[in-house]
Amino acid sequence: MRGHCAPGFAPVVEAFADNYRLEEEIGSALAVVVDGEPVVDVWAGYRDGERTKPWEDDTIVCMMSVAKGVSGIAFNTLIDRGLVDPEKPVAAYWPEFAQNGKDGVLVRHVLDHTAGLPVVLEPMWRGAIYDCDAIVAALERQAPLWPAGTTAAYHIHTQGNLLGEIVRRVTGLRFRDYVAQEIAAPLQLDYRIGGLTPADVERCATLFPTVEGTLFARKDSEPDSLLAKGFLQHPDEPIDVTLNSVGWRTAEIASANGHGTARSIARLYGTIARGGSLGDVTLMRPETVEAMIAEQHNQTEKMQSRPYHQGRGILLNTPESVWMGPNPRAFGHHGFGGSIGLGDPDARLGFSYACNKMHARGDNGPRARRILEALYKVI
Numbered sequence: 140m141r142g143h144c145a146p147g148f149a150p151v152v153e154a155f156a157d158n159y160r161l162e163e164e165i166g167s168a169l170a171v172v173v174d175g176e177p178v179v180d181v182w183a184g185y186r187d188g189e190r191t192k193p194w195e196d197d198t199i200v201c202m203m204s205v206a207k208g209v210s211g212i213a214f215n216t217l218i219d220r221g222l223v224d225p226e227k228p229v230a231a232y233w234p235e236f237a238q239n240g241k242d243g244v245l246v247r248h249v250l251d252h253t254a255g256l257p258v259v260l261e262p263m264w265r266g267a268i269y270d271c272d273a274i275v276a277a278l279e280r281q282a283p284l285w286p287a288g289t290t291a292a293y294h295i296h297t298q299g300n301l302l303g304e305i306v307r308r309v310t311g312l313r314f315r316d317y318v319a320q321e322i323a324a325p326l327q328l329d330y331r332i333g334g335l336t337p338a339d340v341e342r343c344a345t346l347f348p349t350v351e352g353t354l355f356a357r358k359d360s361e362p363d364s365l366l367a368k369g370f371l372q373h374p375d376e377p378i379d380v381t382l383n384s385v386g387w388r389t390a391e392i393a394s395a396n397g398h399g400t401a402r403s404i405a406r407l408y409g410t411i412a413r414g415g416s417l418g419d420v421t422l423m424r425p426e427t428v429e430a431m432i433a434e435q436h437n438q439t440e441k442m443q444s445r446p447y448h449q450g451r452g453i454l455l456n457t458p459e460s461v462w463m464g465p466n467p468r469a470f471g472h473h474g475f476g477g478s479i480g481l482g483d484p485d486a487r488l489g490f491s492y493a494c495n496k497m498h499a500r501g502d503n504g505p506r507a508r509r510i511l512e513a514l515y516k517v518i
Contacts, residue, residue: 141196142181147517151179154513155492158506159183165496166194166344168401169510172409172489173518175417180402186344186495199329199398200344200493201382205480206332206397207298208472209404211250211452212411212422213318214302215431218451219415219423222309225250225451229301232308239282248287249294249301250452251435255283256301257292257442258368267372269390271313274300274372291449293442295369299332299393302452314393325420326406330399335388343398346382348476349499365442401491408471408482409489428484432470443501461503464490464511473503486518 144152148171155169166184170177182194217223223232225247230237236244241256248254259267261277268274278300284292294301303314310317315332323330335343348355355378358367374381381387387396410417414425423431431451439446448455453470456463463469463481471481471490476497481490492507 140181140183142179144181145176145178148178148514150513150517151510152181154510155181156183157509161509162506163496163498164494164506165190165347166198166200167492167494167496167506168194168198168200169493170400170402170405170489170491171514172405174487175409175413177402177405182401186342188345188347194344195342197329197342197400198344199339199342199400200478200495201346201387201396201398202404202478202480202493203395203474203476203497204295205404205472205474205478205491205493206392207394208453208480209318209322209330209397209407210299210302210314210332210393211431211450211472212407213314213322214250214306214452215427216321216423217306217309218430219427223305229254229305232305233279235279236304238280241283241287244283244287246305247435247451249298249305251449252291252294252298252440252447253288253436254294254301255285255287255290255292256281256297257284257294258365259297259372260368263372265371265373265375266386268296268374268392269386271300271303271391275304291436291438291440291447292365293440293445293447294394295366295442296372296392296394299395303391303393313391315391318393322407322422323403325422326403326410326417328399328403328407330397330403330407332393333388333390333396333398335398339398340385340388343388344495346379346476346495346497348378348382348497350378351499369442401493404480404491404493405489407489408480408491409487412482412484412487412489414484432468432484445501459502462508462511464515473507477504477506479503479507488518490514
């Protein structure tokens with residue numbers, strides 16, 4: 140293990156080390172920011188299965204749906220700037236979206252997973268997930284599965300496509316470029332939505348997904364389920380091949396394929412937890428932060444039958460599905476397999492744990508929880 144921690148935070152690092160003693164850890168990183176200052180930044184293990192390539196300070200990893208939180212924060216900066224009104228129809232910014240009864244779908248419905256478009260039903264080729272524009276066009280044509288605003292269903296891949304097209308219509312930028320220019324660059328974050336270069340691939344950790352007991356198993360054993368339909372556009376190959384492929388690492392899948400470092404995610408959430416500003420960088424005003432973390436609903440969503448306290452583009456602390464510490468006002472987003480990023484506005488804290496060995500469970504699991512429990516004992 141390498142890195143640093145501030146005085147008083149050694150128990151947090153020890154909890155991180157316990158994951159290697161008690162869990163099936165291969166490689167991981169941990170970062171904590173308090174009131175804008177990094178207090179923990181450590182990494183350990185290996186980025187490959189043969190355990191020949193140590194996890195380095197610049198190792199990046201795909202954190203899966205942690206990307207939804209990053210994308211949600213980025214989208215809320217548009218709301219802060221008055222470029223998008225969450226109460227307006229999506230079609231106000233994207234007129235073609237109104238097809239097939241979607242004229243009543245509001246922007247906030249996309250942000251809180253109640254838009255009724257959790258899957259793409261139009262027949263497409265295996266591998267279409269890598270063609271963002273083709274997915275957007277199919278969603279444009281598709282009718283909602285139920286009236287907007289009535290039912291929560293985790294838009295496992297489609298949320299990023301839908302939000303991204305609104306971003307493109309409003310700013311002229313693709314979502315990945317907006318995140319790069321307006322979020323990553325000002326805060327000097329080592330994080331991107333797809334678009335990995337050959338140099339990035341060299342420092343990227345290999346993902347090791349677990350199939351048994353996870354959604355990857357259910358999508359095969361329950362082929363008619365909503366969950367299975369959410370993966371119809373994935374390539375017809377083992378999931379470990381997909382998640383480590385050139386296609387996955389370079390495509391624009393703003394809900395799922397963000398790659399970066401734990402310190403970058405902790406810095407982002409630490410900025411939002413301070414009211415949206417860090418130094419001379421302001422991503423959004425404090426009132427926009429409060430609006431973003433106001434609960435929109437608390438439903439058991441239909442995709443995986445999980446309860447979620449849902450904010451505007453981010454998740455709120457939901458112990459049954461994603462425990463974010465003892466403060467119910469904590470917010471963020473976990474990633475399938477165990478990675479997580481979160482902020483606590485009362486502790487002015489940003490936190491991220493990133494791993495490459497993905498666990499076999501539906502909630503966020505014991506690894507991040509163990510570290511968070513240690514953290515809240517010392518702050």
